[in-house]
Amino acid sequence: MNQADLFEDVVTLPDPRGQADYDRLVGLDDYKARLVKETLLLVDPGQLRDWNKKHHKGELAAVEYFHSRPPLFVLAGDVGTGKTALARSYGNQVARLAKVRVELFALSLNTRGSGAVGEMTRLISGAFKQVREAVGRTRGSDGKAGRGIILLIDEADALAQSREAAQMHHEDRAGVNALIRGIDDLAAERLPVAVVMCTNRLDAIDPAVRRRAAAVFEFVRPSHEQRLVVLKAGLAGSGFSDRDLGHLADATGEAHGRHYGFTYSDLTQRLIPTLVLDAFPEGGLVGARAVEIAKGLKPTPPFREQMPTGVHGAQHGR
Numbered sequence: 001m002n003q004a005d006l007f008e009d010v011v012t013l014p015d016p017r018g019q020a021d022y023d024r025l026v027g028l029d030d031y032k033a034r035l036v037k038e039t040l041l042l043v044d045p046g047q048l049r050d051w052n053k054k055h056h057k058g059e060l061a062a063v064e065y066f067h068s069r070p071p072l073f074v075l076a077g078d079v080g081t082g083k084t085a086l087a088r089s090y091g092n093q094v095a096r097l098a099k100v101r102v103e104l105f106a107l108s109l110n111t112r113g114s115g116a117v118g119e120m121t122r123l124i125s126g127a128f129k130q131v132r133e134a135v136g137r138t139r140g141s142d143g144k145a146g147r148g149i150i151l152l153i154d155e156a157d158a159l160a161q162s163r164e165a166a167q168m169h170h171e172d173r174a175g176v177n178a179l180i181r182g183i184d185d186l187a188a189e190r191l192p193v194a195v196v197m198c199t200n201r202l203d204a205i206d207p208a209v210r211r212r213a214a215a216v217f218e219f220v221r222p223s224h225e226q227r228l229v230v231l232k233a234g235l236a237g238s239g240f241s242d243r244d245l246g247h248l249a250d251a252t253g254e255a256h257g258r259h260y261g262f263t264y265s266d267l268t269q270r271l272i273p274t275l276v277l278d279a280f281p282e283g284g285l286v287g288a289r290a291v292e293i294a295k296g297l298k299p300t301p302p303f304r305e306q307m308p309t310g311v312h313g314a315q316h317g318r
């Protein structure tokens with residue numbers, strides 16, 4: 001099975017565009033820092049040893065807990081809140097800090113297979129095998145790896161859905177087992193590979209997969225202040241006053257009986273381009289007009305509300 005069948009794309013980091021994407025993400029500083037540190041220590045575990053020596057005379061027992069810990073991170077939450085963007089871009093920071101090449105392998109959704117017996121299992125095992133071969137085993141005398149890999153499993157609920165679900169096909173269950181084995185093998189061999197799963201439905205992920213996660217990050221829609229940061233960045237140069245921007249942040253929040261505001265992507269991919277195209281080509285942007293437009297746009301409903309009534313509840317007992 002070749003790489004093109006298994007992976008949507010393989011990107012070598014650092015690259016300038018990825019860094020710009022990473023820098024533009026708002027409200028995710030804690031998650032950024034944590035993911036970067038975790039992956040940095042997979043690539044260069046000696047840094048934790050040095051830290052232990054420096055601050056605890058090398059005696060801190062807790063550093064042992066980092067050996068053979070499953071290198072799995074789950075980014076879960078609402079639509080358009082930066083899960084994919086963060087997973088795809090944070091490796092830039094790791095590459096720069098560790099001074100090694102980091103590659104992002106994005107598992108193709110084809111990996112789910114067509115349902116033929118053994119297919120999903122073969123595809124998932126094949127993907128882990130390719131990643132292990134690509135990353136190699138060479139480490140320097142200080143334990144530092146020559147490169148790192150981030151294996152991205154986007155829309156992971158499709159792949160790692162709970163084996164408990166009664167209607168789950170036998171073939172899917174075997175696939176989940178292959179996934180668990182793949183993650184466990186990476187941990188046992190201490191390879192410099194981080195597995196990052198993104199999902200809108202944390203509760204649909206198999207418990208055995210979830211329990212392996214070294215961290216689960218929850219992503220939510222932007223607050224008023226965070227919307228303001230995104231609007232300010234996107235509308236820099238527009239001449240809008242702080243008052244205009246404040247009104248725009250108000251108009252994109254919870255309002256008119258709606259209990260949710262705009263997602264980050266509603267702001268960057270829908271609202272701001274709409275404002276530009278409304279003004280183009282006759283004139284420039286005008287604050288009052290922008291607020292009027294924002295009031296007329298509807299934010300993307302939260303993920304659960306997009307599901308047909310009953311489906312989610314029936315499957316998950318609530």
Ligand SMILES: Nc1ncnc2c1ncn2[C@@H]1O[C@H](COP(=O)(O)OP(=O)(O)OP(=O)(O)O)[C@@H](O)[C@H]1O
Pocket residue numbers: 024025026027028077078079080081082083084085086198199200219230264265266268269
């Ligand atoms: N935290 C954020 N700060 C700034 N911009 C953001 C943020 N989150 C998302 N965006 C913007 O929205 C776009 C889409 O985000 P992304 O694809 O990462 O969302 P997602 O959480 O993966 O959504 P989905 O659950 O629908 O897959 C990004 O490319 C970016 O322009």
Ligand SMILES: [Mg+2]
Pocket residue numbers: 083084085154198
């Ligand atoms: Mg996504």
